[in-house]
Amino acid sequence: MTAPLGRMLRHEWRGLVADRTAWLVLGLFGFLVAYAVMNGATWNRTQSRTLDSAAAQADARLAGLRQALDSLPADAPPPGPFGRDPRSPASVGGRDGAQYTVLPPGPLAATAVGQSDLLPQYFQVSMRSRQTFANAQEIENPSNLLEGRFDLAFVIGSLFPLLILALSYNLLSAEREQGTLALVASQPVSLGRHLLAKVLVRGGFITLVAIVVALVSLAAAGVSLTGPGAPARIGLWILVVVSYGALWFAAALAANVVPRSSAANAVLLATVWLAVVVVVPAVLNVVAKTTHPVPSRVELISAMRTASNDASARGAALLAKVYGDHPELAPSESVDAGEFMSRTYAVQDEVDRQIAPVLARFDEQLVRQQQLAERYRFLSPAVVTHAALTDLAGTGAPRYRAWLDQVLGFHQQWQEFFIPRAFRRQWLTPADFDAIPRFRYQAEPDSAVRGRVAVGLLGLAIPTVVLLLLAGNRIRRFEVAG
C-alpha cells in the first residue's frame, strides 16, 4: 500500500500556503487576469458601439432613400446624371445608399482582442470598385503573439506559463538542495507520485485562479456567460487553459527529473519559454512573409495608376465596347448628359479587370502565409493556444477571412444589381428597393469552431503526453544522491 494521494495533496497544500512567494505570484496573476479581462471588455464595448451605429446607419440610409422615393411627386423631373435622387441607381448604389458590412463581435469577444483593433471590422460597400474599401487588407499572422492589446489571451498565452514555471521550476531540485528529498526518497513512495502531488496542487490552484478570476471578471464586466453559444465556448476555453497549463507543468516536470540545480532548471525553462512564446512565433511570422511575400503596395498602386490612365484615355472606346458586347445595357432614351457617368463605369470595369491579377496575387500570397502559419503553429504551443483562444472569442483569422469573403461576395452582388441599371439609366422603383441586396453576416456553425479548437487541444495534449512519458521514464533513474 502506497501513501494515499489525498494526504499527500494536503501536505503539499500546506506547503503552498506557507510559501509567501507563491501567494505573491498567485496574487499578481489574479490581478493580471482581472485587468486583462477589463481591458478586453472595455475595448469590446467601444467597438460594439461603433459597429452597432454603423449597422444602424446603413439601415437608416436605405430607409431614408425609400421614404424619399415614396414621397416624390409623380410628375417630378427625371434625375440628372450626378444628382442625388432616390430613383437614380448611381446615387443609391453609390455614396447615398452605401452599406456597412459589419462583422459582429462573438459572444466571448472580450476574452481576446486579437487583431480586431488593427483590422477593419466593417467596410463601406458601394458600387465603386473594391479598392475604395478593402484595399488589399494585410491580415497579420496569428503568430504575432506579443503584439496587440493586453488582453486575456495574451495573459494566458504568455504570462500564465511564466507563472507556472515560477511555481514549479524547482519542484524536485529545491527538495534535493534543501535535503528533504532524502527523507522522502527513503519512504515507499515513488518520486513520480511525490512530484504528481506537487504538480496537482500547484497546477490545480493556479489554473483555478485563472478560470475563476477570468469568469468573475467577465461577469463583472457585463459579459453574458449564459448567452447563446457562450457556455459551450466557455467550456472549451477552460479546456484550452487547462491543457496549456498541463503542458507547461509537464515541461517543468521533465526538467526536474534530471538531477540538476534549481538555478540550471530556471535558466533552461526560461529559455524554453522564450523560444515557445517569443522566438518561434516571430520566426514563423518572418518565414511566412519571406517565403510568400505579397506584392509591394507601390507595385499595386502603380499598376492601378497605369491601368487608370490607360483606361481613361480609351474611355469612349471602352464604352462603345460595352454597348457592343451588351446591347441590353444601352439606355432606352439617349440622354447624353449621362454619357459621362457610363463612361466612368466602363473605365472602372476595365481598371478592375487589369489590376485583378495583381490583387489576386496579393490575396493568394496572404492565404499562403496564413496557411503556412497555421500548418506550423504546432511548433509553438503558445501559437496553438492563441489561435484557439481567438477562435473562441470570434477574433481569430479564420472567422475574419470567412467574413471578408462574404463582404467581397456582397460587393459583387451590389455591383451586379446597380451597375446595369445605372448603364441603362433605369430608374429605381419601390419594388427595386425591396430587391436591393442586403448584407447579412453568415456566422459559421459552432461545430466548425469546435473542430478547429479540438485540433488545437490535440496539439497541446500530444506534447504533454510525450513529455510526461519521457519524464516518467527518466525519473526511474533519478539519483537522490549523485
Added chain:
Amino acid sequence: MLEAIGLTKTYDGSVALDDLNLTVRAGEVFCLLGANGAGKTTTINLFLRFIAPTKGTARIAGLDVADHPLETKRHLAYIPEQVTLYRHLTGLENLEYFSVLGGHPDYTEEQLLGFFDQVGLSRDAAGKRVGTYSKGMRQKVGIAIARAKQATALLLDEPTSGLDPKASNEFSELLRFMSVSGVAVLMATHDLFRAKESGTRVGIMKRGRLVTTLDTGDVGHADLEKIYLQHMHD
C-alpha cells in the same frame, strides 16, 4: 536482513566502495567505522538506492533494491547525518506526514506524540515549526520518524552527530531496544565508544574496502581504538 554482495561503486574510475560483502542479521547492530571518505555513506546510499551500484547487489529482506525500490523501503528506516524536514511545518506535522508516506497513515495524534516522548522531544517543542529547531531537535524528529515506521531494518548515517551526551545516551538505548525487537541495524559512525557500547559488530573501512569485522563482545574499548588506529596507519 541487510545484505551486500560484491557491492561496488566507482565515480569516474575512482573507487568509492570496493566489493563489499556484508550481512546484517535481524537483531544485529553493525557499526561501520572508517576515516572520512572511506565509503560509509556510499554503502548506505546504495541500500537506499539513492545511487546505482557499478557492480554487485544490495538486498533488504531478501529483495534486490534495484528490482524492488519501493517494496524494500517498506522495511527500511533511515536517519541521515542531517535530518532535513519541512521547515514550515511543525515537528508533529512532519512526523505525521512521513508516517503517511511510510505506510502508517492512521496514527492518532496521541500516538504520534508518544513517539516524541520516546525520543525525548518535549510535546511543547513538537508543536513548533521545524524552522526554529536546533540540529539535535531535528535529529530527534528523525529518530521519531524511524521509530514510527516500525521498520525491520535501520540505516543510520552518523545519526548522533550533534546530539548532546544525554540524548546520545538515550539513542544508544534506542538502538538496544531495536536490536532486542529484532531489527537489523547498519550504522555509520565515527564514535568508537558508542560503537562498542551499542553495536554487536563493528567493521572498519578503508578506501572503500571493508578491512576488518569484529564482534564487540570480543574486544574492550581500548582494544577497539588500538585496532582502529592500527588500520588507519597501515
